Amino acid sequence: MNRQQTILIVEDNEQSRLLLRDILTHYGYAILEARTGVEGVKVARKCLPDLVLMDIQMPEMDGITATRMLKADQGTNRFTIIALTSFAMSGDREMLLEAGFDDYVAKPVDTRQLPQLLKKYLDIGRDGE
Ligand code: MN
Numbered sequence: 851m852n853r854q855q856t857i858l859i860v861e862d863n864e865q866s867r868l869l870l871r872d873i874l875t876h877y878g879y880a881i882l883e884a885r886t887g888v889e890g891v892k893v894a895r896k897c898l899p900d901l902v903l904m905d906i907q908m909p910e911m912d913g914i915t916a917t918r919m920l921k922a923d924q925g926t927n928r929f930t931i932i933a934l935t936s937f938a939m940s941g942d943r944e945m946l947l948e949a950g951f952d953d954y955v956a957k958p959v960d961t962r963q964l965p966q967l968l969k970k971y972l973d974i975g976r977d978g979e
Pocket of ligand 1: 861862863905906907908
């Protein structure tokens, strides 16, 4: 059996963070949380998650800067980082990929589509074995 995989949620909006945590724990993932880009980079370096879900607009440091930092660092540059984008940013695909994001999902997050997307990048815990 695979070890439980860990997803780091970097998101300043509490409601959004709780929703993501509920969905992802249901699918068997272990969850880490951070509320700013600075905290996200810190937790990512320390805890080495299998995948990062990264909000864009956050206090202290935005998700684009945080992702650039993680992708520039040898210890963390292989992490899969998926952007959580607002509707207004849906046209900015090129910019997100250029910043180093591996993929992106639009908020509000579709609770069925997100686990499907994660399966592309992770060995899913519960229903995909
Ligand atoms: Mn935000």
